[in-house]
Amino acid sequence: xxxxxAEIISNTKLKDEYYKVTFRASDIVSENILAxxxxxxxxxxxxxxxxxxxxxxxxxxKSDVLEIVYKVVGAGTKHFSSLEPGVKCNILGPLxxxxxxxxxxxxxxxxxxxxxxxxxxxxAKNSCNPGILLIGARNSKxxxxxxxxxxxxxxxxxxxxxxxxxxxGLVTDLMEKYCKNQYKIYGCGPNPMMYxxxxxxxxxxxxxxxxxxxxxxxxxxxxxxxxxxxxxGRGGWKYSRTCKEGPVFKSSEIYI
Amino acid sequence: MADFKTELGKVTLKNPVMxxxxxxxxxxxxxxLYPLDKLGAVVVKGISLDPVSGNPMPRHAEITSGVINxxxxxxxxxxxxxxGEKYLPFLRKSNAAAVINIWGKTINEYVEVAEILNExxxxxxxxxxxxxxxxxxxxxxxxxDLKMANxxxxxxxxxxxxxxxxxxxxxxxxxxxxxxxxVDAGSDMISLINTLTGMVIDIETRKPVLANKIGGVSGPxxxxxxxxxxxxxxxxxxxxxxxxxxxxxxxDAIEFMLAGADAVAVGTAxxxxxxxxxxxxxxxxQYLDRHNIKSVKDIVGRLESV
Numbered sequence: 424x425x426x427x428x429a430e431i432i433s434n435t436k437l438k439d440e441y442y443k444v445t446f447r448a449s450d451i452v453s454e455n456i457l458a459x460x461x462x463x464x465x466x467x468x469x470x471x472x473x474x475x476x477x478x479x480x481x482x483x484x485k486s487d488v489l490e491i492v493y494k495v496v497g498a499g500t501k502h503f504s505s506l507e508p509g510v511k512c513n514i515l516g517p518l519x520x521x522x523x524x525x526x527x528x529x530x531x532x533x534x535x536x537x538x539x540x541x542x543x544x545x546x547a548k549n550s551c552n553p554g555i556l557l558i559g560a561r562n563s564k565x566x567x568x569x570x571x572x573x574x575x576x577x578x579x580x581x582x583x584x585x586x587x588x589x590x591x592g593l594v595t596d597l598m599e600k601y602c603k604n605q606y607k608i609y610g611c612g613p614n615p616m617m618y619x620x621x622x623x624x625x626x627x628x629x630x631x632x633x634x635x636x637x638x639x640x641x642x643x644x645x646x647x648x649x650x651x652x653x654x655x656g657r658g659g660w661k662y663s664r665t666c667k668e669g670p671v672f673k674s675s676e677i678y679i
Numbered sequence: 680m681a682d683f684k685t686e687l688g689k690v691t692l693k694n695p696v697m698x699x700x701x702x703x704x705x706x707x708x709x710x711x712l713y714p715l716d717k718l719g720a721v722v723v724k725g726i727s728l729d730p731v732s733g734n735p736m737p738r739h740a741e742i743t744s745g746v747i748n749x750x751x752x753x754x755x756x757x758x759x760x761x762x763g764e765k766y767l768p769f770l771r772k773s774n775a776a777a778v779i780n781i782w783g784k785t786i787n788e789y790v791e792v793a794e795i796l797n798e799x800x801x802x803x804x805x806x807x808x809x810x811x812x813x814x815x816x817x818x819x820x821x822x823x824d825l826k827m828a829n830x831x832x833x834x835x836x837x838x839x840x841x842x843x844x845x846x847x848x849x850x851x852x853x854x855x856x857x858x859x860x861x862v863d864a865g866s867d868m869i870s871l872i873n874t875l876t877g878m879v880i881d882i883e884t885r886k887p888v889l890a891n892k893i894g895g896v897s898g899p900x901x902x903x904x905x906x907x908x909x910x911x912x913x914x915x916x917x918x919x920x921x922x923x924x925x926x927x928x929x930x931d932a933i934e935f936m937l938a939g940a941d942a943v944a945v946g947t948a949x950x951x952x953x954x955x956x957x958x959x960x961x962x963x964x965q966y967l968d969r970h971n972i973k974s975v976k977d978i979v980g981r982l983e984s985v
Contacts, residue, residue: 426952465952471744473745473899473948474950474951513952637736638739640739640746642950643704643953647738647753648738649738661732662753
Protein backbone atom coordinates (compact mmCIF):
# COMPACT_ATOMS: atom_id res chain seq x y z
CA UNK A 424 0.00 0.00 0.00
CA UNK A 425 1.32 3.41 -0.98
CA UNK A 426 0.24 6.62 -2.71
CA UNK A 427 1.31 7.87 -6.10
CA UNK A 428 0.50 10.86 -8.29
CA ALA A 429 -0.35 8.89 -11.41
CA GLU A 430 -0.71 10.39 -14.87
CA ILE A 431 -3.68 9.56 -17.05
CA ILE A 432 -2.52 8.04 -20.35
CA SER A 433 -6.01 7.61 -21.77
CA ASN A 434 -9.60 7.91 -20.54
CA THR A 435 -12.13 6.72 -23.09
CA LYS A 436 -15.73 5.58 -23.29
CA LEU A 437 -16.19 1.82 -23.71
CA LYS A 438 -19.92 2.06 -24.30
CA ASP A 439 -22.96 3.68 -22.72
CA GLU A 440 -21.88 5.05 -19.32
CA TYR A 441 -18.81 2.79 -19.01
CA TYR A 442 -15.28 4.16 -19.33
CA LYS A 443 -11.75 2.82 -19.21
CA VAL A 444 -9.01 4.95 -17.71
CA THR A 445 -5.34 4.04 -18.02
CA PHE A 446 -2.79 5.41 -15.56
CA ARG A 447 0.99 5.37 -15.57
CA ALA A 448 1.55 4.19 -11.99
CA SER A 449 4.85 2.34 -11.65
CA ASP A 450 4.98 2.51 -7.83
CA ILE A 451 1.48 1.10 -7.33
CA VAL A 452 2.00 -1.56 -10.00
CA SER A 453 5.25 -2.63 -8.29
CA GLU A 454 3.14 -3.64 -5.25
CA ASN A 455 2.00 -7.01 -6.65
CA ILE A 456 -1.60 -6.26 -7.58
CA LEU A 457 -3.93 -9.28 -7.52
CA ALA A 458 -7.45 -9.72 -8.85
CA UNK A 459 -9.96 -8.17 -6.47
CA UNK A 460 -7.59 -5.51 -5.16
CA UNK A 461 -8.90 -1.97 -5.40
CA UNK A 462 -7.36 1.47 -5.57
CA UNK A 463 -8.66 4.64 -3.91
CA UNK A 464 -8.50 7.56 -6.33
CA UNK A 465 -8.59 11.27 -5.48
CA UNK A 466 -10.28 12.61 -8.59
CA UNK A 467 -8.38 15.77 -9.52
CA UNK A 468 -10.19 19.08 -9.88
CA UNK A 469 -13.08 18.32 -7.53
CA UNK A 470 -11.99 20.30 -4.49
CA UNK A 471 -15.36 20.36 -2.72
CA UNK A 472 -15.56 16.56 -2.94
CA UNK A 473 -13.14 15.54 -0.23
CA UNK A 474 -13.45 11.75 -0.44
CA UNK A 475 -11.52 9.43 -2.71
CA UNK A 476 -13.42 7.01 -4.95
CA UNK A 477 -12.70 3.25 -4.76
CA UNK A 478 -12.29 1.30 -8.02
CA UNK A 479 -11.37 -2.33 -8.61
CA UNK A 480 -8.25 -2.81 -10.67
CA UNK A 481 -9.28 -4.03 -14.12
CA UNK A 482 -5.87 -4.78 -15.56
CA UNK A 483 -2.14 -4.30 -15.14
CA UNK A 484 -0.04 -3.93 -18.28
CA LYS A 485 3.76 -4.17 -18.28
CA SER A 486 5.42 -2.90 -15.14
CA ASP A 487 3.81 0.50 -14.90
CA VAL A 488 0.33 0.67 -16.40
CA LEU A 489 -2.83 0.38 -14.33
CA GLU A 490 -6.29 0.20 -15.89
CA ILE A 491 -9.67 0.86 -14.28
CA VAL A 492 -13.09 0.35 -15.84
CA TYR A 493 -15.77 2.50 -14.25
CA LYS A 494 -19.36 3.57 -14.70
CA VAL A 495 -20.52 7.16 -14.41
CA VAL A 496 -22.92 7.06 -11.46
CA GLY A 497 -22.62 10.49 -9.81
CA ALA A 498 -20.85 13.84 -9.81
CA GLY A 499 -17.45 12.30 -8.94
CA THR A 500 -17.36 9.73 -11.74
CA LYS A 501 -18.95 12.25 -14.15
CA HIS A 502 -16.01 14.58 -13.54
CA PHE A 503 -13.58 11.63 -13.71
CA SER A 504 -14.83 10.86 -17.22
CA SER A 505 -13.94 14.41 -18.33
CA LEU A 506 -10.27 14.21 -17.29
CA GLU A 507 -7.83 14.35 -20.20
CA PRO A 508 -4.53 12.50 -20.71
CA GLY A 509 -1.72 14.27 -18.85
CA VAL A 510 -3.86 15.04 -15.76
CA LYS A 511 -2.55 13.42 -12.57
CA CYS A 512 -4.67 11.85 -9.84
CA ASN A 513 -3.41 10.68 -6.47
CA ILE A 514 -3.95 6.94 -6.12
CA LEU A 515 -3.80 4.97 -2.86
CA GLY A 516 -3.37 1.23 -3.20
CA PRO A 517 -3.44 -1.61 -3.77
CA LEU A 518 -6.05 -2.12 -1.07
CA UNK A 519 -8.24 -4.87 0.31
CA UNK A 520 -8.34 -8.62 0.42
CA UNK A 521 -8.04 -10.11 -3.11
CA UNK A 522 -9.47 -13.19 -4.82
CA UNK A 523 -7.46 -16.40 -4.66
CA UNK A 524 -6.57 -17.69 -8.10
CA UNK A 525 -7.90 -21.07 -9.29
CA UNK A 526 -5.54 -24.02 -8.97
CA UNK A 527 -4.72 -26.25 -11.93
CA UNK A 528 -7.58 -28.68 -11.34
CA UNK A 529 -10.21 -25.93 -11.16
CA UNK A 530 -12.16 -24.30 -13.95
CA UNK A 531 -13.06 -20.73 -13.03
CA UNK A 532 -16.67 -19.61 -13.40
CA UNK A 533 -16.90 -15.85 -13.20
CA UNK A 534 -20.36 -14.47 -12.48
CA UNK A 535 -20.48 -10.77 -13.36
CA UNK A 536 -23.17 -8.15 -13.08
CA UNK A 537 -22.78 -4.61 -14.48
CA UNK A 538 -19.12 -3.57 -14.21
CA UNK A 539 -18.37 -6.72 -12.19
CA UNK A 540 -16.61 -8.13 -15.23
CA UNK A 541 -13.91 -5.47 -14.71
CA UNK A 542 -12.96 -6.64 -11.22
CA UNK A 543 -12.54 -10.30 -12.27
CA UNK A 544 -10.49 -9.84 -15.44
CA UNK A 545 -7.21 -10.51 -13.63
CA UNK A 546 -8.60 -13.88 -12.46
CA ALA A 547 -9.17 -14.84 -16.09
CA LYS A 548 -5.75 -13.56 -17.09
CA ASN A 549 -4.02 -15.55 -14.33
CA SER A 550 -6.03 -18.77 -14.58
CA CYS A 551 -4.28 -21.98 -15.70
CA ASN A 552 -7.44 -23.07 -17.50
CA PRO A 553 -9.78 -20.97 -19.57
CA GLY A 554 -13.11 -20.81 -17.85
CA ILE A 555 -16.60 -19.49 -18.23
CA LEU A 556 -17.88 -15.93 -17.91
CA LEU A 557 -21.54 -15.61 -16.96
CA ILE A 558 -22.34 -11.98 -17.55
CA GLY A 559 -25.54 -10.10 -16.83
CA ALA A 560 -26.76 -6.57 -17.48
CA ARG A 561 -29.99 -4.64 -17.88
CA ASN A 562 -29.68 -4.75 -21.67
CA SER A 563 -27.17 -5.57 -24.41
CA LYS A 564 -25.82 -2.00 -24.41
CA UNK A 565 -24.47 -2.49 -20.88
CA UNK A 566 -22.53 -5.68 -21.56
CA UNK A 567 -18.86 -4.79 -21.33
CA UNK A 568 -15.47 -6.49 -21.78
CA UNK A 569 -16.87 -9.61 -23.45
CA UNK A 570 -14.29 -9.52 -26.25
CA UNK A 571 -11.44 -9.24 -23.72
CA UNK A 572 -12.59 -12.44 -21.99
CA UNK A 573 -13.16 -14.21 -25.30
CA UNK A 574 -9.55 -13.50 -26.28
CA UNK A 575 -8.42 -15.37 -23.15
CA UNK A 576 -10.36 -18.41 -24.34
CA UNK A 577 -13.29 -17.96 -21.97
CA UNK A 578 -16.76 -19.21 -22.92
CA UNK A 579 -19.32 -16.43 -22.59
CA UNK A 580 -22.92 -16.87 -21.43
CA UNK A 581 -25.12 -13.80 -21.37
CA UNK A 582 -28.26 -12.80 -19.47
CA UNK A 583 -30.12 -9.51 -19.86
CA UNK A 584 -33.12 -8.19 -17.97
CA UNK A 585 -34.90 -7.25 -21.20
CA UNK A 586 -33.78 -10.25 -23.26
CA UNK A 587 -31.97 -8.03 -25.78
CA UNK A 588 -29.07 -10.47 -25.61
CA UNK A 589 -28.81 -14.06 -24.34
CA UNK A 590 -31.05 -15.44 -21.59
CA UNK A 591 -33.90 -13.14 -20.56
CA GLY A 592 -33.57 -12.94 -16.83
CA LEU A 593 -30.90 -12.86 -14.14
CA VAL A 594 -27.31 -13.94 -14.61
CA THR A 595 -27.63 -16.08 -11.50
CA ASP A 596 -30.21 -18.18 -13.41
CA LEU A 597 -27.25 -19.45 -15.48
CA MET A 598 -25.23 -20.51 -12.45
CA GLU A 599 -27.00 -23.70 -11.38
CA LYS A 600 -25.14 -26.21 -13.52
CA TYR A 601 -21.74 -24.89 -12.39
CA CYS A 602 -22.42 -25.49 -8.70
CA LYS A 603 -20.12 -28.53 -8.81
CA ASN A 604 -16.69 -29.35 -7.46
CA GLN A 605 -14.60 -29.06 -10.62
CA TYR A 606 -15.57 -25.40 -10.92
CA LYS A 607 -14.42 -22.51 -8.80
CA ILE A 608 -17.04 -19.81 -8.57
CA TYR A 609 -16.29 -16.10 -8.35
CA GLY A 610 -18.73 -13.22 -8.27
CA CYS A 611 -18.77 -9.46 -8.59
CA GLY A 612 -21.80 -7.27 -9.15
CA PRO A 613 -24.52 -5.30 -7.41
CA ASN A 614 -25.08 -6.36 -3.80
CA PRO A 615 -28.57 -7.90 -4.35
CA MET A 616 -27.00 -10.17 -6.99
CA MET A 617 -24.18 -11.08 -4.60
CA TYR A 618 -26.69 -12.05 -1.92
CA UNK A 619 -28.57 -14.24 -4.43
CA UNK A 620 -25.25 -15.97 -5.13
CA UNK A 621 -24.62 -16.42 -1.40
CA UNK A 622 -28.02 -18.12 -0.98
CA UNK A 623 -27.48 -20.41 -3.98
CA UNK A 624 -23.92 -21.38 -3.04
CA UNK A 625 -24.56 -21.88 0.66
CA UNK A 626 -27.70 -23.97 0.12
CA UNK A 627 -25.68 -26.28 -2.17
CA UNK A 628 -22.57 -26.25 0.06
CA UNK A 629 -20.50 -24.92 -2.82
CA UNK A 630 -17.62 -22.52 -2.14
CA UNK A 631 -17.38 -19.17 -3.87
CA UNK A 632 -15.54 -15.88 -3.58
CA UNK A 633 -17.55 -12.70 -3.91
CA UNK A 634 -16.49 -9.06 -4.09
CA UNK A 635 -18.87 -6.69 -2.31
CA UNK A 636 -19.23 -3.09 -3.37
CA UNK A 637 -19.69 -0.25 -0.88
CA UNK A 638 -19.09 3.47 -0.71
CA UNK A 639 -16.34 4.18 1.80
CA UNK A 640 -14.30 7.00 3.33
CA UNK A 641 -10.75 5.97 4.24
CA UNK A 642 -10.25 2.75 2.24
CA UNK A 643 -7.74 1.35 4.73
CA UNK A 644 -9.88 0.19 7.67
CA UNK A 645 -9.79 3.30 9.81
CA UNK A 646 -13.32 4.67 9.67
CA UNK A 647 -15.79 1.73 9.69
CA UNK A 648 -18.21 3.29 7.18
CA UNK A 649 -18.18 0.36 4.69
CA UNK A 650 -19.15 -2.60 6.83
CA UNK A 651 -21.06 -5.76 5.87
CA UNK A 652 -22.52 -8.50 8.03
CA UNK A 653 -20.38 -11.64 8.22
CA UNK A 654 -20.84 -14.75 10.35
CA UNK A 655 -19.28 -14.49 13.79
CA GLY A 656 -18.74 -18.24 14.18
CA ARG A 657 -21.29 -18.48 17.00
CA GLY A 658 -24.48 -18.49 14.94
CA GLY A 659 -24.73 -14.71 14.84
CA TRP A 660 -23.16 -11.92 12.82
CA LYS A 661 -20.63 -9.15 13.15
CA TYR A 662 -19.75 -6.17 10.97
CA SER A 663 -16.60 -6.51 8.86
CA ARG A 664 -14.98 -3.79 6.80
CA THR A 665 -15.40 -4.10 3.03
CA CYS A 666 -12.12 -2.23 2.55
CA LYS A 667 -10.00 -4.33 4.92
CA GLU A 668 -11.44 -7.83 5.48
CA GLY A 669 -13.08 -7.51 2.01
CA PRO A 670 -13.95 -6.53 -0.63
CA VAL A 671 -13.58 -10.26 -1.46
CA PHE A 672 -15.29 -12.54 1.04
CA LYS A 673 -15.87 -16.29 0.96
CA SER A 674 -19.55 -16.85 0.22
CA SER A 675 -19.73 -19.13 3.28
CA GLU A 676 -18.66 -16.20 5.50
CA ILE A 677 -21.31 -13.73 4.37
CA TYR A 678 -24.30 -13.43 6.70
CA ILE A 679 -27.79 -12.95 5.31
CA MET B 680 14.06 24.67 12.37
CA ALA B 681 11.49 25.62 14.98
CA ASP B 682 10.99 23.71 18.23
CA PHE B 683 7.91 21.48 17.98
CA LYS B 684 7.92 20.22 21.55
CA THR B 685 4.41 20.52 22.91
CA GLU B 686 3.66 20.53 26.63
CA LEU B 687 0.10 19.76 27.62
CA GLY B 688 0.29 19.90 31.40
CA LYS B 689 2.06 16.69 32.48
CA VAL B 690 2.06 15.36 28.94
CA THR B 691 4.91 16.19 26.58
CA LEU B 692 4.52 15.46 22.87
CA LYS B 693 7.18 15.67 20.19
CA ASN B 694 4.88 17.82 18.06
CA PRO B 695 1.38 19.29 18.36
CA VAL B 696 -0.36 17.23 15.65
CA MET B 697 -2.54 14.25 16.58
CA UNK B 698 -5.09 12.17 14.78
CA UNK B 699 -8.79 12.56 15.57
CA UNK B 700 -10.70 9.72 17.18
CA UNK B 701 -12.80 7.69 14.76
CA UNK B 702 -10.91 8.63 11.61
CA UNK B 703 -7.64 6.78 12.19
CA UNK B 704 -8.87 3.39 13.42
CA UNK B 705 -6.51 2.04 16.07
CA UNK B 706 -3.35 3.20 14.28
CA UNK B 707 -2.27 -0.12 12.74
CA UNK B 708 -4.39 0.57 9.66
CA UNK B 709 -2.12 3.49 8.72
CA UNK B 710 1.18 2.09 10.01
CA UNK B 711 1.92 0.54 6.62
CA LEU B 712 2.12 4.07 5.20
CA TYR B 713 4.37 5.75 7.81
CA PRO B 714 5.74 5.19 11.32
CA LEU B 715 3.14 6.26 13.85
CA ASP B 716 5.75 7.88 16.08
CA LYS B 717 6.07 10.70 13.55
CA LEU B 718 2.77 11.95 14.94
CA GLY B 719 2.37 14.01 18.11
CA ALA B 720 -0.06 11.32 19.26
CA VAL B 721 -2.36 8.67 17.88
CA VAL B 722 -5.91 9.08 19.19
CA VAL B 723 -7.76 5.80 18.75
CA LYS B 724 -11.39 5.10 17.91
CA GLY B 725 -13.67 5.09 20.98
CA ILE B 726 -13.41 2.08 23.29
CA SER B 727 -16.27 0.86 25.47
CA LEU B 728 -16.58 -1.82 28.14
CA ASP B 729 -18.26 -4.40 25.87
CA PRO B 730 -17.83 -4.92 22.11
CA VAL B 731 -20.24 -2.75 20.09
CA SER B 732 -21.39 -3.56 16.55
CA GLY B 733 -22.40 0.00 15.66
CA ASN B 734 -25.17 1.37 13.47
CA PRO B 735 -26.72 -0.20 10.36
CA MET B 736 -25.60 0.90 6.90
CA PRO B 737 -25.48 3.41 5.26
CA ARG B 738 -23.21 5.03 7.80
CA HIS B 739 -21.92 8.00 5.87
CA ALA B 740 -22.57 10.45 3.06
CA GLU B 741 -20.34 12.98 1.37
CA ILE B 742 -21.52 16.60 1.65
CA THR B 743 -20.08 19.76 0.13
CA SER B 744 -16.60 20.05 1.67
CA GLY B 745 -17.21 17.42 4.29
CA VAL B 746 -18.71 14.15 5.43
CA ILE B 747 -21.65 13.21 7.62
CA ASN B 748 -21.34 9.94 9.53
CA UNK B 749 -23.25 7.75 11.93
CA UNK B 750 -20.90 4.83 12.50
CA UNK B 751 -22.17 4.39 16.04
CA UNK B 752 -18.89 3.71 17.86
CA UNK B 753 -18.30 0.17 16.58
CA UNK B 754 -15.40 -1.20 18.62
CA UNK B 755 -13.98 -4.48 19.94
CA UNK B 756 -14.45 -3.64 23.64
CA UNK B 757 -11.77 -2.85 26.20
CA UNK B 758 -10.57 -6.45 26.86
CA UNK B 759 -9.87 -7.12 23.19
CA UNK B 760 -8.34 -3.65 22.88
CA UNK B 761 -5.86 -4.46 25.65
CA UNK B 762 -5.04 -8.00 24.55
CA GLY B 763 -5.56 -8.07 20.77
CA GLU B 764 -2.16 -7.95 19.09
CA LYS B 765 -3.19 -5.22 16.62
CA TYR B 766 -4.58 -2.83 19.24
CA LEU B 767 -2.79 -1.59 22.37
CA PRO B 768 0.19 -4.01 22.11
CA PHE B 769 0.80 -2.73 18.58
CA LEU B 770 0.62 0.90 19.70
CA ARG B 771 3.15 0.20 22.45
CA LYS B 772 5.57 -1.27 19.92
CA SER B 773 5.07 1.70 17.60
CA ASN B 774 6.45 4.08 20.25
CA ALA B 775 3.74 6.58 19.37
CA ALA B 776 2.09 8.56 22.16
CA ALA B 777 -1.29 6.85 22.51
CA VAL B 778 -4.43 8.69 23.57
CA ILE B 779 -7.29 6.28 24.23
CA ASN B 780 -10.78 7.61 23.53
CA ILE B 781 -13.33 6.04 25.91
CA TRP B 782 -17.11 6.09 26.19
CA GLY B 783 -19.95 4.26 27.94
CA LYS B 784 -23.70 3.88 27.96
CA THR B 785 -23.73 4.63 31.68
CA ILE B 786 -21.36 6.43 34.04
CA ASN B 787 -20.41 3.05 35.52
CA GLU B 788 -19.31 1.83 32.10
CA TYR B 789 -17.10 4.91 31.57
CA VAL B 790 -15.59 4.36 35.02
CA GLU B 791 -14.94 0.64 34.46
CA VAL B 792 -13.18 1.27 31.14
CA ALA B 793 -11.04 4.00 32.72
CA GLU B 794 -10.21 1.73 35.66
CA ILE B 795 -9.12 -1.13 33.38
CA LEU B 796 -6.99 1.16 31.21
CA ASN B 797 -5.40 2.75 34.26
CA GLU B 798 -3.59 -0.56 34.88
CA UNK B 799 -2.04 -0.60 31.39
CA UNK B 800 1.38 0.60 30.32
CA UNK B 801 1.95 2.72 27.27
CA UNK B 802 -1.05 5.02 27.52
CA UNK B 803 -0.37 8.75 27.30
CA UNK B 804 -3.86 9.99 28.20
CA UNK B 805 -7.54 9.11 28.14
CA UNK B 806 -9.91 11.14 26.02
CA UNK B 807 -13.44 11.05 27.45
CA UNK B 808 -15.99 11.09 24.66
CA UNK B 809 -19.10 12.83 25.98
CA UNK B 810 -20.07 14.12 22.58
CA UNK B 811 -20.77 11.36 20.05
CA UNK B 812 -24.05 12.28 18.33
CA UNK B 813 -24.64 8.81 16.93
CA UNK B 814 -25.73 6.66 19.84
CA UNK B 815 -28.84 6.98 21.92
CA UNK B 816 -27.37 6.39 25.35
CA UNK B 817 -24.08 7.76 26.59
CA UNK B 818 -22.06 10.01 24.33
CA UNK B 819 -23.88 13.23 23.64
CA UNK B 820 -26.44 12.67 26.40
CA UNK B 821 -23.56 13.41 28.80
CA UNK B 822 -22.05 16.15 26.68
CA UNK B 823 -25.14 18.36 26.45
CA ASP B 824 -26.07 18.28 30.15
CA LEU B 825 -23.83 20.26 32.50
CA LYS B 826 -24.49 18.13 35.58
CA MET B 827 -23.96 14.84 33.74
CA ALA B 828 -20.77 16.13 32.10
CA ASN B 829 -19.40 17.08 35.52
CA UNK B 830 -20.46 13.78 37.06
CA UNK B 831 -18.92 11.51 34.41
CA UNK B 832 -15.58 13.31 34.53
CA UNK B 833 -15.41 13.47 38.32
CA UNK B 834 -16.23 9.75 38.66
CA UNK B 835 -13.52 8.84 36.13
CA UNK B 836 -11.08 11.17 37.93
CA UNK B 837 -11.48 9.04 41.08
CA UNK B 838 -10.26 5.84 39.42
CA UNK B 839 -7.35 6.91 37.24
CA UNK B 840 -4.10 8.80 37.51
CA UNK B 841 -3.82 9.03 33.73
CA UNK B 842 -4.11 12.53 32.26
CA UNK B 843 -7.72 13.17 31.22
CA UNK B 844 -8.85 14.98 28.10
CA UNK B 845 -12.58 15.70 27.79
CA UNK B 846 -13.90 15.96 24.26
CA UNK B 847 -16.67 18.54 24.05
CA UNK B 848 -19.72 18.67 21.82
CA UNK B 849 -20.32 21.76 19.68
CA UNK B 850 -24.06 21.05 19.87
CA UNK B 851 -24.66 23.22 22.94
CA UNK B 852 -25.62 26.86 23.51
CA UNK B 853 -22.70 27.92 25.69
CA UNK B 854 -19.67 25.67 25.33
CA UNK B 855 -17.66 27.69 27.89
CA UNK B 856 -19.95 26.42 30.66
CA UNK B 857 -19.14 22.82 29.69
CA UNK B 858 -15.43 23.58 29.58
CA UNK B 859 -15.54 25.08 33.07
CA UNK B 860 -17.53 22.24 34.61
CA UNK B 861 -15.33 19.44 33.23
CA VAL B 862 -12.20 21.27 34.39
CA ASP B 863 -13.78 21.64 37.85
CA ALA B 864 -14.44 17.90 37.74
CA GLY B 865 -10.76 17.16 37.18
CA SER B 866 -10.21 17.14 33.43
CA ASP B 867 -6.58 18.03 32.68
CA MET B 868 -7.28 19.09 29.11
CA ILE B 869 -10.10 19.80 26.70
CA SER B 870 -10.44 18.68 23.10
CA LEU B 871 -12.95 20.10 20.65
CA ILE B 872 -14.94 19.95 18.51
CA ASN B 873 -16.68 16.65 18.08
CA THR B 874 -18.97 16.57 15.03
CA LEU B 875 -21.94 18.88 14.50
CA THR B 876 -25.24 17.04 14.30
CA GLY B 877 -26.81 17.04 10.87
CA MET B 878 -29.11 15.29 8.43
CA VAL B 879 -29.07 14.58 4.69
CA ILE B 880 -32.20 13.67 2.71
CA ASP B 881 -32.49 11.74 -0.55
CA ILE B 882 -35.14 13.78 -2.37
CA GLU B 883 -36.09 10.93 -4.73
CA THR B 884 -36.93 8.45 -1.96
CA ARG B 885 -37.74 11.28 0.52
CA LYS B 886 -35.82 9.29 3.12
CA PRO B 887 -32.84 10.28 5.27
CA VAL B 888 -29.64 9.01 3.63
CA LEU B 889 -28.18 7.65 6.88
CA ALA B 890 -29.79 4.57 8.42
CA ASN B 891 -29.45 6.37 11.77
CA LYS B 892 -31.39 9.33 10.28
CA ILE B 893 -29.01 11.87 11.81
CA GLY B 894 -25.24 11.94 11.97
CA GLY B 895 -22.20 14.05 12.74
CA VAL B 896 -20.79 16.53 10.22
CA SER B 897 -17.03 16.91 9.90
CA GLY B 898 -14.50 18.20 7.42
CA PRO B 899 -13.54 21.65 6.08
CA UNK B 900 -17.20 22.73 6.14
CA UNK B 901 -17.16 22.93 9.97
CA UNK B 902 -13.79 24.66 10.44
CA UNK B 903 -14.95 28.24 11.17
CA UNK B 904 -17.42 26.92 13.76
CA UNK B 905 -14.64 24.93 15.41
CA UNK B 906 -12.14 27.83 15.47
CA UNK B 907 -14.72 30.07 17.16
CA UNK B 908 -15.57 27.46 19.80
CA UNK B 909 -11.89 26.80 20.54
CA UNK B 910 -11.45 30.53 21.10
CA UNK B 911 -14.43 30.64 23.48
CA UNK B 912 -13.03 27.75 25.50
CA UNK B 913 -9.57 29.36 25.52
CA UNK B 914 -11.08 32.47 27.07
CA UNK B 915 -13.02 30.43 29.65
CA UNK B 916 -10.51 27.97 31.14
CA UNK B 917 -6.83 27.68 31.86
CA UNK B 918 -6.04 24.12 30.75
CA UNK B 919 -4.39 22.87 27.53
CA UNK B 920 -6.70 22.69 24.52
CA UNK B 921 -6.58 20.26 21.59
CA UNK B 922 -8.36 21.91 18.67
CA UNK B 923 -9.90 20.11 15.72
CA UNK B 924 -12.58 20.43 13.09
CA UNK B 925 -11.79 20.47 9.37
CA UNK B 926 -8.02 20.86 9.58
CA UNK B 927 -6.50 19.94 6.20
CA UNK B 928 -3.19 21.80 6.15
CA UNK B 929 -0.73 23.86 8.15
CA UNK B 930 -2.65 27.12 7.72
CA ASP B 931 -5.77 25.56 9.20
CA ALA B 932 -3.76 24.28 12.18
CA ILE B 933 -2.21 27.72 12.75
CA GLU B 934 -5.70 29.27 12.86
CA PHE B 935 -6.66 26.89 15.67
CA MET B 936 -3.44 27.61 17.55
CA LEU B 937 -3.84 31.38 17.26
CA ALA B 938 -7.39 30.91 18.59
CA GLY B 939 -5.95 29.15 21.64
CA ALA B 940 -5.27 25.49 20.84
CA ASP B 941 -2.02 24.10 22.30
CA ALA B 942 -2.26 21.11 19.95
CA VAL B 943 -4.46 20.09 17.03
CA ALA B 944 -5.98 16.93 15.63
CA VAL B 945 -6.40 16.02 11.96
CA GLY B 946 -9.47 13.88 11.28
CA THR B 947 -11.56 13.79 8.12
CA ALA B 948 -8.60 15.06 6.05
CA UNK B 949 -6.95 11.62 6.28
CA UNK B 950 -9.76 10.24 4.10
CA UNK B 951 -8.59 12.51 1.32
CA UNK B 952 -4.88 12.23 2.11
CA UNK B 953 -3.65 9.67 4.65
CA UNK B 954 -0.45 11.71 4.94
CA UNK B 955 -2.38 14.88 5.94
CA UNK B 956 -1.18 14.87 9.60
CA UNK B 957 2.47 14.76 8.48
CA UNK B 958 1.83 17.50 5.93
CA UNK B 959 0.29 19.65 8.68
CA UNK B 960 3.41 19.20 10.86
CA UNK B 961 5.68 20.21 7.97
CA UNK B 962 3.59 23.24 7.06
CA UNK B 963 3.42 24.46 10.66
CA UNK B 964 7.22 24.39 10.59
CA GLN B 965 7.30 26.43 7.38
CA TYR B 966 5.00 29.05 8.93
CA LEU B 967 7.12 29.31 12.06
CA ASP B 968 10.33 29.64 10.04
CA ARG B 969 8.78 32.23 7.73
CA HIS B 970 7.74 34.32 10.75
CA ASN B 971 10.98 33.66 12.58
CA ILE B 972 9.17 32.08 15.53
CA LYS B 973 11.40 29.77 17.56
CA SER B 974 8.85 27.51 19.20
CA VAL B 975 5.41 26.30 18.25
CA LYS B 976 4.09 27.19 21.72
CA ASP B 977 4.77 30.86 20.98
CA ILE B 978 1.77 31.12 18.67
CA VAL B 979 -0.80 29.59 21.01
CA GLY B 980 -3.55 32.13 21.72
CA ARG B 981 -1.64 34.94 19.99
CA LEU B 982 -4.70 36.26 18.23
CA GLU B 983 -4.49 40.02 17.64
CA SER B 984 -7.52 42.20 18.23
CA VAL B 985 -9.41 43.50 15.21
